[in-house]
Amino acid sequence: MLAAFLFLHIVLMVFWLGGDLGVFYSSRYVIDPSLTPAARLTALKIMSGLDLGPKICLILFLPSGLTLISLDAHGGSLFGIHLLPWWLLVPLWIGALVWVRLMHVDHHAPGQHPLVRRIDRLIRIAVITGMAATGVYTLIATHPFGVDTNPKWLGGKVLLYALAIAAGLGIRRTLRPFGAAFSKIMAGGTDDATEAVLKQSVNGCLPYVWVIWLSVLLAGLLGVAKPLANL
Numbered sequence: 001m002l003a004a005f006l007f008l009h010i011v012l013m014v015f016w017l018g019g020d021l022g023v024f025y026s027s028r029y030v031i032d033p034s035l036t037p038a039a040r041l042t043a044l045k046i047m048s049g050l051d052l053g054p055k056i057c058l059i060l061f062l063p064s065g066l067t068l069i070s071l072d073a074h075g076g077s078l079f080g081i082h083l084l085p086w087w088l089l090v091p092l093w094i095g096a097l098v099w100v101r102l103m104h105v106d107h108h109a110p111g112q113h114p115l116v117r118r119i120d121r122l123i124r125i126a127v128i129t130g131m132a133a134t135g136v137y138t139l140i141a142t143h144p145f146g147v148d149t150n151p152k153w154l155g156g157k158v159l160l161y162a163l164a165i166a167a168g169l170g171i172r173r174t175l176r177p178f179g180a181a182f183s184k185i186m187a188g189g190t191d192d193a194t195e196a197v198l199k200q201s202v203n204g205c206l207p208y209v210w211v212i213w214l215s216v217l218l219a220g221l222l223g224v225a226k227p228l229a230n231l
Contacts, residue, residue: 002071009064012057013220017213019053024209026050030182031199037186044182048107055103058168061161062127063089063096069154099123111179124169128162135159153222160222164215167208174204 029035029043067089102120105113138144138155178201181194
């Protein structure tokens with residue numbers, strides 16, 4: 001069982017990074033003014049389709065990681081209860097699948113379901129807050145949650161996950177002008193100012209994209225190397 005969820009965790013990380021690379025590559029064609037509107041629209045559809053994979057992986061990375069903690073808790077406990085018992089994992093997975101559904105609705109109809117987008121944002125903020133607090137506690141506590149195998153690597157991994165989600169919110173904010181500018185171009189109203197807005201909104205996401213890539217790579221490295229785990 002542990003090996004199966006470890007495999008799932010690794011696959012999610014691979015698809016997360018691979019899909020993000022595809023999104024980045026196709027975005028170069030979306031903002032290319034030398035292409036026809038039809039070609040740019042096709043590139044946008046490809047980019048949007050590829051982007052769904054990383055979004056799903058980001059969400060499922062959390063319950064799969066928590067399942068790994070439950071299966072290999074190293075004696076950890078919370079208020080005298082085994083750390084993340086199976087009966088707590090069930091609602092966690094259900095909640096994650098509900099989150100995936102909310103994201104899916106917003107992804108395929110952006111701007112048409114403001115309540116769904118608001119709920120999804122609140123979930124992300126709650127996860128960022130919870131993961132950041134857990135990560136800091138794991139880093140500074142001598143025996144976090146009763147675990148005596150020095151899981152500071154895990155605290156770092158949790159913080160990196162929170163950072164990746166926060167970077168995703170930064171991408172959303174930066175892309176706000178994208179929709180109106182792209183719609184104007186598709187309607188034949190392109191001009192230098194509109195192209196500049198489109199390019200700036202997409203390229204402005206690059207620092208956040210790099211943060212996500214680095215966070216996922218470092219989280220994977222910490223998960224494999226587990227530095228200081230036995231000290």
